[in-house]
Amino acid sequence: MSVDKHTSSFEEKALSVDRDIVVETEPVSPHVEEKRLVRKLDWRIMPIACIMYLFAYLDRTNLGNARLQGLPQDTLHGDPTGVLFDWVNSVFFFSYVDHLSNTRNDFVEAVPSPYLAWLRGRWMGSLLGAHGTIIPPKFLLCPDRIIEATAFDFGGLVVARIGLGVFEAGFGPGIPLYMSFFYTKEEMGMRMAYWFGFAAVAGAFGGLIAFGIQHVHAAVANWKLLFIVEGVPTVLIGLLSMLILPNRPEETTMFNEKERELALERINRGIKADVGKTVNKSHIYAAFKDWRIYAAGVLYFGANCALASISAFLPTIITTFGYTNALAQLLTVPPYAVAAVYLCLNSYTSDRLQSRGIFIAAASTLAGVGYILLLTVPSNNHVRYFATFCITSGTYTTIGVIIAWFAHNLGSETKKATGIPMYMAIGQCGSVLGSHLYPKTDGPRYMLVALCLLVCLNWLADPAVIVNDSRGFAVTCALQFVAAIAALVLTVSYRLENKRRDKKYGKPIRDAPVDTLELADQAPMFRYTP
Secondary structure: OOOHHHHHHHHHHHHHHHHHHHHHHHHOOOOHHHHHHHHHHHHHHHHHHHHHHHHHHHHHHHHHHOOOHHHHHHHHOOOOOOOHHHHHHHHHHHHHHHOOOOOOOHHHOOOOHHHHHHHHHHHOOOOOOOHHHOOHHHHHHOOOHHHOOOOOOOHHHHHHHHHHHHHOHHHHHHHHHHHOOOHHHHHHHHHHHHHHHHHOOOOHHHHHHHHHHHHOOOOOOHHHHHHHHHHHHHHHHHHHHHHOOOOOOOOOOOOOOOHHHHHHHHHOOOOOOOOOOOHHHHHHHHHHOOOHHHHHHHHHHHHHHHHHHHHHHHHHHOOOOOHHHHHHHHHHHHHHHHHHHHHHHHHHHHHHHHHHHHHHHHHHHHHHHHHHHHHHOOOOOHHHHHHHHHHHHHHHHHHHHHHHHHHHOOOOOHHHHHHHHHHHHHHHHHHHHHOOOOOOOOOOOOOOOHHHHHHHHOOOHHHOOOOOOHHHHHHHHOOOOOOHHHHHHHHHHHHHHHHHHHHOOOOOOOOOOOOOOOOOOHOOOOOOOO
16 A cells, blocks of 8 residues: 555646646747847846946046135136136047047947956956957056046146047937847837936936035045046946947857847847948938938937036026025935936837937937026026926936937938937037036026027016026027927928828838838838837
């Protein structure tokens, strides 16, 4: 009897093991496999990319915090007019724009992950690029943010800011192209929101760091300590990213063959991805002739004018509400935190609806309304502080969504590598303008000439309210509404073109590959995201 029981027990265990084996070897559905792959990509790419951008924006925007910690007094002889500070801020964008135009083919020809890492890392050395060649000397990098802390006069600050612009130039347009190697157009919006949202997080985080350093009593000036604390991690993160970021799907070692096959199939949905490091010269010319890229540049110009000015001058603007320097640093945190949440909500919805232009127009309008409040409510600080929430939320959302928009709508890899730096270069000229709109002599209301507001917004403002001692708010306000109009023109244009192609060529099969190797986005079966 006991033998029978033991035999029965053994057979039951064997059957149980067999059932487990059957379960484990059951085929996984394609949907589950794709979710696993996307999760794997998210864990590998997104954390390091977001942290890289966090420190990129800390490096770029902490000048506004340093202004309240004694930088003008120590290096600019007090700068009573604010003009020298404006030039220190804006010279970054001159070198940034210049080197944007030189990065076109490097995006395609260089190995992506080390290229982005070195652009972010900023330490001396050279980078082995594609085909065993050496990346040109413009990619030789140095810890310029840390060097900025050693500056003792106007010239030293300018040189450090120029270096910062040179080595930042390829990072901003490189990331959207890089992520388009791995993510579909339905996924790009949220990934770009997470990534660019860390620019807003940097604003909030930078305010907290500046508030803490404001209370440090060290042998080093507070503004120098701020640059060192935020600059040192950048070098380390650049080194780390070289080890973490994967190369192109066809080259990376992070995929097994099944995952590689799925990854390549994903990036060919609704498009035909270029294979290898291909540069199609006809697509470069097509980008220069595409009016929509210039319209995107106009849109980006307005958004960047607001972004550059609010990033550099928000602490100063808040001090005009009557708060102390230390409290102003702290009060910069909530607007940026809300901006990050608002950006993610808009990007999620635009991904689900596969519509970008309407969201950009709405966000730009929100930013414009914020500037109207600053212009027309001079005495109520609660309303004026609320206006900074509108401005940061609208501005960051506009830029985050447009980056995702044009990561798909240019068709081929070469046209993306040309068109993205093009519209960004045009847009960054707005950053130069934004850097000069808030001199101290125009505080506390910062309006340009009354005519700017009267021309654009005379139906909203009483001319008696407009004074000649404030200029920045009016110009930036007008540009937000110009950006909203440009977004509407683009989205209508894309919708009409999609409708025309549907009528002429028929509707394409969803997610079917489209041959864009010859005509890029002009391929008959290619459809734009409106």
